[in-house]
Each structure stands twice: as C-alpha cells, then as structure tokens.
Amino acid sequence: MRIYLLVVVVAAAVTFVATPLVRVLARRVNAVTPLRDRDVHAVPTPRMGGIAMFAGFAVALLIASRTDFLGDAFTISSQAWAILAAAGLICLLGAADDIWDLDWMTKLVGQILCAGLMVWQGVQLITVPLFDSIAILSPRMLLAITLLVVLVAINAVNFVDGLDGLAAGLIAIGGTAFFVYTYLLTRSTESDYSNLATLVIAAVVGACLGFLPHNFFRASIFMGDSGAMFLGLTVSAASIVVTGNIDPGASQQLTEFVGFPAFLPILLPVAVMVVPLIDLVFAVVRRVAAGKSPFAADGLHLHHRLMARGHSHRRTVVILYAWTTVFAFGAVALAFLPLRTVVIALTVVVVVGIVLTIVPLPVRRTRPRASSRHVRTAERPPAESPRPETRV
Template sequence: MESLSTLAAQLGIANLFGRGFVSVIITFLTAWLFTWLFIPRLREFAVQVGWADQPNERRLNKEPLPNAGGLAIFAGFLISVVVAWTLRPIVVEIVNIQVLTILLGASLLVLVGFIDDQFGLSPLSRLLVQVLAAALLIVNGLKIDFNAIPFLPIIPDIINGPLSIFLTVLWIVGLTNAVNLMDGVDGVVGGVGFVVSTVLLATAAQFTDRAAAVVLLAGLSGAALGYLRHNFNPSRIIMGDAGAYLFGYTLAAVSLLGTLKFSAGASLLVPLVVLALPVLDTTQVVIGRLARGIRNPLGHPDKTHIHHRVLARTSSARRTAVILWGVALICGMAGMAFQGVRWPVIVATGLLIVLCLWFVAYRRMRAQDREVRPQENP
C-alpha cells in the first residue's frame, strides 16, 4: 500500500484514497457511463423526430445521420458536475460563481447550436450569441489580462482594460469556432476533445488552486469518451454544432478559471499549445479563403480543412481520426512540458489517453462487426 501511495505521489496524486481524487474519478466515470448509455436511446428518438443531417457534397454520410449527440454530451457533462459538486462542494465563493457562469454560457451555446443544427441560423446570429457567452465570463472576472501575459510590455490601464476584453472575446469566440470547424470526419472532434480535456485535467491537477477546473475537465473528458464509442467510424450519431460549441467554449473558458489570486493571462500558453491543431486548422482555412477573395471566410464551407486533406491522402475516416488524435496528443504532451509538469505525469497521461481511445475504438469496431454479420448471413 505504501509503494502504491508513493507511485501516486510521483504522478501528482497527493492522497490516492482522498476525497478529492475519488471525486474526480467518480465525476469522470459518471460522465462516461451516462453518455455511453444515453446515446442509443437519444439516437432512436432523434431518428423518429427527424433530428438528422441530410447527405450532401460536403458530408461523408450517405443517409440521414442523427445530429443530436451534443445533447447527450452536455447531459453527461452537466450530471457529472452536479455529482462532483455533491461529493466535494467548491468552497471559494467567487470560483463557485465562475463555474456557474461557465455552465450558463455552455448551456446557451448548446441551445443555439442545437437550433442551428435543426433549423439553421445566420452566421451573424451565432456570432452574437458567442460574444454574449464571452461577455458572461468577462463580467464575472474570467478574462485575459494583457499585462499578465509573459514577455509582453506593460501598458497603461486605460489601454489594458479594453485590450484585455478584446483578447478574451477573441479567445472564446475563436476557439469555439475552431473546434466546430474541425467537426467534419467521424471521431475527430470527439477524440481530440477527449485528448485535450484529459491533458488539461492532468495539468490542472498539479496545482492546488485549480480544483474547479479539474472537476469541469473530468466531466468533459468522460462525456467525450462516452460519445466517441458511438461516433468512431462508421458513426451512428454526430454531435452537431451543439456538441462542438460545448467543447470549444468550455475548454476556452476553463483555461481562464482559477482563484482570486490566479493570473489567467499567464495560463494561456498550455491551452494554446494543446489546442494547436484546431487553432492552426482555422487559421490556414481563414487565410486561404481570404486569399481566394471570400469576404466571409467562416460562412463559406469547403474541403480545405486539415481533416479533409488527411482524409484525401488516407481514404479512411478511421485512419484520419487516429492520425489527428496522435497530433493532438503530441501537442498536449508538449504543452504539459512547457507548463513544467513532471515527465512521469506526462507519460502516464499519454498512456492513459492511448488506452482509453483504443478501448472505445475497439468496442465500436466489434459492434460494427456484429451489425454487419446478420446482413451478410440472412
């Protein structure tokens, strides 16, 4: 028992059987199992009411595909956070308010994303809601302080205030849309969302002032893994804008979460490195569209995304997803190293991520074999 506790301490776990660590595990498992078990029932209902994406020249599905997976992810995430709150209430009042603010903003974007999935909304209306969700964070103390960003000059408060607000809105809206734009191949966003959430979870767990962030990331990570079981190619359900907005917004917002004395601006390096894949993808797409004379680069979908380019080379949605998972994991481990996380923690996190992804992919492929076999032997 003593050797096990010593090993746990090397991985950043102060008390292997303590209330904090156990609550994180329960939060993760609650989100994972609820999302895993809930999606088949939600899928049946979505098929009945017509919540589905129709085939077109940009989509890979050949028949209507239920697009309500984001609701299941959000439900699993929210229920797990409630469970965690019951097990270990957050005692710092300001952080409590900030967590509620993140949940409120995420709820708003999930609702708007779901409406857009089913009925369609204009790019301007979606953007306005995203800015409103970012404003919710700002008025509750979650923002980037330009003067707290390392290696940049200190500027007067009269300039720092508006600039910090602008950077925060850009950070939230940019990452929300970056993750959404990646959602074009089965399993990509679900897997990348799981990788990023788990990496940020392992990183936040190394600091005593980020307990609230750990709880939210544990729930998001578990929900992503539960969803991925049904989304790895061939997908039985997709998350739609609702799920992609949830991942992008929550990951961006949690990177700003801390205590009263925590400097949010100095914490952005790790999320930026960890989220390098969606950030670079969106950047190259926007630049390419602007170069082609497209005035509204986010309102003209095409097949110039990284996942489309990889898919064209591999001709396999499964291989494309696995390759991008690997890229996200490499970025994540690099981000952990930049943060100064110890190598045993980095290696253990990487191995855990690989094991979990292999498990859900294997389970999905086995389920697919069982689905195909009766059709081949009627």
C-alpha cells in the same frame, strides 16, 4: 484525485446512456445531416449529440457541487454556475442550428451572448502570462481578449468536426493533458487541491469519452453544432480560469521551485487546441483570399487533405489524434523535464510524424463501397457551398 475521477465517470456514463435517446429525438425533429458533396459519411446521420454531452457535463457538475471537496468552487464565486449556464445556452443554440440551419450571423451573435454571460459572471482574463512575466492590461482590453478567446475556441472545434470521432477524441486527449497540468499546478501552489478549471475539464473529458462509442467510425450520431460549440466554450472557459487568474507571486514560485516554465500557462491551451486552431487559421485565410465568407463551408479542411493523400477514414482520425497527443503532452512535459530534453524529443517525434502523415501506408480494402466514397470525396474537393459552417 478520486473525486475528479468520479466526475469523469459520471459525465461519461450519463452521456453514454443519454446519447441513444438523443438520437431518437434528433430523428423525430429531423436534425439529420444529409449527404452533401463535401461530406464523407455514406448515409444520412442524426446529429444534435451535444445535448447528451451537455447532460453528462451538467450532472457531473451538479454532483460535484454537493461534495465537500469541490463544493467551495460553487460557493466562493459564481464562475462555475456561469460556465454551466453558458454551456447550456450555447448547446441550445447549436441544437437550433442542427434542426433549422441558422445563418452564420445569428450563430455569431448567440456565441457572443454566451461568452458575455461568462464574462459578466467573472470568467474573464485578469492577467496575461508572457514568456518571462505576467502582463496586467486594461479592463476593456482584457474583456476583448476574453471574448476573442472564447469565440476562436468555439469556431475552431466547430470547423474541425468533420470525421467520425474526430472532435470528441481531440478534446478528450487535449483535455486529459490539460487536466494533468491544472491538477499538478494546484497541488504545487495550494493547500486545497480543489480547482474549478480541473473540475470543468474533467467533466468535459468524461462527456467526450461517453460520446465516442456512439460517434467513432462508423458513427450512429454526430455531435453537431450543439456539441462542437459546447466543447469549444467549456474548454476555453477552463483555459481562461487557469491561465488568466495566475498570481504573479505564484508564477514566480512555480518557475523557481517546481520547474514550471513561466510561459506554460499560455502555451498549454494552444497546444491542447493545436489541430482545431491550425485548421481554423487555414480555413479563414483560404476563404478570405478567395473572396468568400470565413464561414462558407468547403471540402479543404485538414482531414479532407489527409484523405486526399490516400489515408483511410480511421487512419486520418488517428493521425490527428497523434498530433494532439504530441503537442498537448509535450507542453505538459515542460513541467517535469528540462527544456532541452523536451525539445529534442519533440523534434524527433515531429519528424517521424511528418513522414507518416505525408506518406500514407498501404490500405487493405475489403469492402470498397464505403471507403471508395470517402476517398473519392476527398480527392475531388467540391465547389464551396454558400451555407454557413456547421458539420464540415
């Protein structure tokens, strides 16, 4: 556990220190998010913060590779190096979009190439956990599913990245729950507690924690596509490593002796990404139904709708944090508590959460100049822009 905590601290420290340097670089290369009708920020803000996040992630992994405890994760297979390389490439792709506003087709092709690199080096689903068994599919089917999982995760995080601190906080919370699960899963099935998925998600959580002080309301820098796509790829990679490589015998052992439900390996990644995934599904359905491209940006995301109901910027972020906490840690609770207890507790919490989400509490306004712009922007959704989705 101490080595994993070291990974978190190193990733957070490097990201925190590197972010001001990246902010200066972003201004020099004009990677600045302008004021658009659908945005909620009040001043042009530099983006490209994903470069700092990748720097923290990379340094943490490189240090881990030199330790006795985690060194085997880098020598037994090439998966760790493939994830690191793919994360670097997709961060560069996102940085290019932050600077030059690439079209959606170029970004999609780049995302497929980055995902393909990981698959080529073995980061691929081998089995698919079902509710009561482990499914073994054909190699082509598993390849297609793996690519789809990575692409969905990348674009889900990209779509939800629309408020200060939102995407980084959601991934930090969901990633912490995922870390708890993978660590306990490893301790329950292996004598060696080192695990690639746990290492990757620890570094991702650390990068998010190091970036949040610069990114929470009011943000001095945005993560941009370089950060959103980086987070989506790395979280999906960790999910694939732990979800799609479960031995059927180990799964049976967990179910019988430890209490882990057989369907938890496939439920938890969905629970971790529940807010971005819901936002992605609604956005795609909404835009396709209107005859538009799924990548055409608009001002009707979940955070826009919450602000339109009267929630402040900070409160909207906290509400979405809370929903991620409920579902991510609720899924992990299935490993420790009886199913009935978890379901009853989640039902109560969800009902209370729905009430607090739908009925906003009064907001005390002391300086309306910034908050009024936020509320006005959310209450009056603008016409959709033809530009592809970047920072929504």
